[in-house]
Amino acid sequence: MMKKLTVAAAVMSALIAAGCSNDSSEQKSPVESEKAQSIESVDGANGTDTKNDATASNPFFEEWDTPYGMPPFDQIKDEHFKPAFERAIAEVRIEVDEVANNPEEPTFANTIEAMEYNGKLLNKVTNVFYNLTSANTNPTLQAISKEIGPQLSSLRDDVNLNENLFKRVSALYAKKDELGLRSDQMRLLEDSYKSFVRGGAELNDEQKQKLRELNKKETQLSLQFAENVLAETNNWELVLDKEEDLAGLPQWFIDASAKTAEERGHEGKWVITTHRPSKDPFLINSTRRDLREKVYSGYTNRGDNDNEYDNKNIAIELAALRAQKADLMGYKSHADFVLEERTAKNAENVSELLDQVWPAAIKQAKAEVAAMQEMINKEGGDFTFAAHDWRHYAEKIRKAKYSLNEEEIKPYFSLDSTLQGVFYTANRLFGMNFEERFDLPKYHEDVRTFEVKDEKGELIGIYLADFYVRDSKRGGAWMNSYRKQFVTEDGEFVKPIIVNVLNFPRPVGDEPALLTFDQASTLFHEFGHATHGLLSDGVYPSQTGTSVPRDFVEFPSQVLENWMLEPEVLGKFAKHYKTGEVIPQEMIDKIQAASQFNQGFATTEYMAATLLDLAWHTQEVGDEIKDADAFEKAVLDEVGLIPEIAPRYRTTYFSHIFSGGYSAGYYSYIWSEIFGADAYQAFRENGIFDKETADKFVEYILSKGGTEDPLELYKKFRGKEADPKYLLKSRGLID
Missing domain, CATH: 1.10.1370.40 (Neurolysin; domain 3)
Structure with missing residues (x-):
């Protein structure tokens, strides 16, 4: 109840x-x-x-x-x-x-x-x-x-x-x-x-009335921003009607694109969309550079097409409203107001972290560009490497350098087997057991439901998983709850109902859904959030589960990602969907060797979005922004972003900060990763499934929610503050 x-x-x-x-x-x-x-x-x-x-x-x-x-x-x-x-x-x-x-x-x-x-x-x-x-x-x-x-x-x-x-x-x-x-x-x-x-x-009465007006307007604009992004994402399509347009594409993707075309009323053709399960494989595999450019442009120009779904002016107005609110509350900027309640405390501390990471990231990214241009030249390509070429040539170099082909990896990462890998990890670490139920209520036929029990057979909570991309679902991946854990006034312990939502490609025909390594890693990541909600053990609902500062909440999920690369875990679940063959050790070695590949790009595109977020939200009252695109360009030019990389999220589809809870907080992912990398070091030192370390992680991190200061909780778990060097090492940015 x-x-x-x-x-x-x-x-x-x-x-x-x-x-x-x-x-x-x-x-x-x-x-x-x-x-x-x-x-x-x-x-x-x-x-x-x-x-x-x-x-x-x-x-x-x-x-x-x-x-x-x-x-x-x-x-x-x-x-x-x-x-x-x-x-x-x-x-x-x-x-x-x-x-x-x-x-x-x-x-x-x-x-x-x-x-x-x-x-x-x-x-x-x-x-x-x-x-x-x-x-x-x-x-x-x-x-x-x-x-x-x-x-x-x-x-x-x-x-x-x-x-x-x-x-x-x-x-x-x-x-x-x-x-x-x-x-x-x-x-x-x-x-x-x-x-x-x-x-x-x-505040005084006049100020309170002003705050009400600002809050109401901000809510309206945030909702409109989100709707515009969804509409732009769903509306864009590239219709292919010639066999030569399919050059380089794997058969599974061709079949999926034909199914999308059929669903969209283009019988006998193929459709590419800006949803990640369509966009990313196309940019990786297509040998049609002209078409790659169209798809890349369609994705990066969402909300920036001067149509009814344009978000440029909404972003400007939202940033101005937030600056006015901060000023009303006595703060210099919205970032100052927000960060006061984060573990980072202030913008200076965030900038200090970014300053440590950015130079190494951009240096590595430039080296990656040079390597890809060299490959183009060797192949006789008469063109200069551009942003829409990145995923295609990064995959080529990965194959050449590590003999690692994403299409060879995917058969070992079916969705079902990867989910079992997640469950295996949760069982070994936290004693969690999962039993699928087919009679529990669910909001869509895609949803799967599981009872989660402890080692004694006692119910921990209910886990819902919604895996596949669809037009009615916003992009990305997340965890949320239909009910949090808490204790009633009468002392009843209420069990949580947790949901993970992802956007994986649907299976085609009789084939199972096959995941890229990154998609499989995302499943581990999001389940890390789920454990944070499921293993909560607090009293007051506003303090339980993931009710922690934004720049701490990603930490448990980033820790769990690490187990996916462990040979013991891979050996348990990474099995070929047709033959049942366990992933060869040689392939595991290649995956581990390639784990730091392309980190210049990954870190730089993320950092660029982080810097863009801070730029929008360190604006003060009177700092008038007239053109969102010009503002974005000036910010990124100033920090030295290379033209071959766009921010992970450009202003006009940056839902995290303009229609979500991450305004002045997108840095949280890399900030949390400091804790994640340092925490996993404890498992490396004591054993990846060391019971004492896992029990301490539950006791001081997963179960505590927001009942204590997160930095103090971390020190209780680790015995010291988190060291950023493990983050930089994990990304291959320092030796």
């Missing part, structure tokens, strides 16, 4: 989700209020007719009598969301007023815990709605999101700017050391107080 959650957490997570958070983490926690608010009174406050059949039969207004309290996806219809949101918002307002206007003296229980365990319906609705708008959206859900987003923004402001509520929290904060709180309770109180202050509670 789903029980209780937090008003503050529910509202904040809804707003993050409304901005299309694309990270592999989430900040939501499910709740169930024990308040006996009648349906009639809440609907009456909203002007809703409770006798209406659609409202009366709304699944969100009922207890879910499903296995493990999972959402009854088969019963939930699009028309149920809007009335559910309206009632949920009304309930939250009632609950907040009850806490804020409580005549009793404020206590931790009647103020902090009361807010933490309110907001049942809102949490219930947002967990389903925003998971679906990311993974299985449609025009109706998109329209509801546009309508509800500003309402949630207004609700968040109403909570943060409630003077009576802030007085109660402030009174408790002032005497926090006298309350006899546990460490997690102390952190919850401190975080609650800071949340109000950072939400504008100390």
